[in-house]
Amino acid sequence: MLSFDVIGDIAIIKCFPILLKQKNISIDIFAKILEKNKHIKTVLCQKGGINGEYRLGNLEWVFGEQKTDTVHKEYGCKFYVDLNHVYFSPRLSFERMRIAQETKNGEKILNMFGGVGSFSIMISRYVSISKIYSIDINPKAIQYALKNIKLNKINNKIVSIMGDARYITMTHLSNKVDRVLMPLPLKSFEYLIYAVRALKKRGMIHYYDFVHSTKSEDPIEKVTQKVSINLCKQGIDHGIKFARNIRSIGPNWHQIVLDIKIK
Ligand SMILES: C[S@@+](CC[C@H](N)C(=O)[O-])C[C@H]1O[C@@H](n2cnc3c(N)ncnc32)[C@H](O)[C@@H]1O
Incomplete structure (x- = not known):
């Protein structure tokens, strides 16, 4: 099972090199994420850990809408974020x-x-x-x-x-x-x-x-x-x-x- 985090309408998966190499398999998996989770519009890959002073992930677009910003809702609060910057x-x-x-x-x-x-x-x-x-x-x-x-x-x-x-x-x-x-x-x-x-x-x-x-x-x-x-x-x-x-x-x-x- 592939685990991923959901922030607003963006899914973030940890990228294993094997997924990237076998492009057909990876596209299939990404499409399934979107199919099973109708509210998700974008899939991003996080390569490696969270880094640097600002604690950012190295994110790459892989499927769906090409964007890195979204609004995440939690306990009645809304957080607007651009994951490339924050x-x-x-x-x-x-x-x-x-x-x-x-x-x-x-x-x-x-x-x-x-x-x-x-x-x-x-x-x-x-x-x-x-x-x-x-x-x-x-x-x-x-x-x-x-x-x-x-x-x-x-x-x-x-x-x-x-x-x-x-x-x-x-x-x-x-x-x-x-x-x-x-x-x-x-x-x-x-x-x-x-x-x-x-x-x-x-x-x-x-x-x-x-x-x-x-x-x-x-x-x-x-x-x-x-x-x-x-x-x-x-x-x-x-x-x-x-x-x-x-x-x-x-x-x-x-x-x-x-x-x-x-x-
Ligand atoms: C792990 S994040 C947590 C952010 C927020 N509290 C959250 O949970 O969403 C840590 C934050 O500390 C900031 N940061 C790093 N070094 C700092 C410093 N010396 N003084 C103030 N902020 C700093 C980073 O830019 C980052 O936004």
């Missing part, structure tokens, strides 16, 4: 709703790696928050975040800021927020100290990480230890309130989330 994953949909449910009315929030606004918009739609600062270093992500804020009719609550989360946090957001989101596993560990700085005296950090673990190791325990040792070394009193293995991202590789309460 990151988006439908696999984080449960996580977005989970964070929205954790958030309390009146909170100020920092989303250090906001992308097209997916977490920020979901939270704003379901909770009466005070403000979310949604930072991203990719100018296109900010452009799409602004479009999505309008599309979802969310006024004033989300402040989109283009730049490096470390710099913006240190210059403008120290001791300002109740909750920090860090949905960039590759940089979360390095940026954790800045997330702590952004918090008022107490607060919650949603920390995402990738971890490799053998069969005898517990991936959640591994990330918990790494983070706790780091925070303890810096004298930061904390507790891990929740942890979850979000998904497998390759053989023995996992994406983990920790909800860290800073005391």
Whole structure:
């Protein structure tokens, strides 16, 4: 069985070289995807993993309408994305709703790696928050975040800021927020100290990480230890309130989330 992600009306399959070589077989498979899923208009192939600072996939059009932009709907929110220019994953949909449910009315929030606004918009739609600062270093992500804020009719609550989360946090957001989101596993560990700085005296950090673990190791325990040792070394009193293995991202590789309460 060929597995694929669906973003709006675009299906994205991981491209195995054999599929590309045997062109007739691949066309047949792509046609079947469209036939079985009437709402899908385009099939794109993702060659390799997600790469670079902006976390983009190397996508190639293979079937249907030639386009890379679409509107993805999730829990009543709409996200307009162009997958050639911005990151988006439908696999984080449960996580977005989970964070929205954790958030309390009146909170100020920092989303250090906001992308097209997916977490920020979901939270704003379901909770009466005070403000979310949604930072991203990719100018296109900010452009799409602004479009999505309008599309979802969310006024004033989300402040989109283009730049490096470390710099913006240190210059403008120290001791300002109740909750920090860090949905960039590759940089979360390095940026954790800045997330702590952004918090008022107490607060919650949603920390995402990738971890490799053998069969005898517990991936959640591994990330918990790494983070706790780091925070303890810096004298930061904390507790891990929740942890979850979000998904497998390759053989023995996992994406983990920790909800860290800073005391
Ligand atoms: C994995 S994506 C997550 C985006 C969004 N939160 C989502 O789930 O759809 C990580 C985002 O972080 C942005 N990014 C990378 N380095 C950054 C930095 N130093 N400061 C701010 N944003 C950064 C990338 O451009 C990308 O949009």
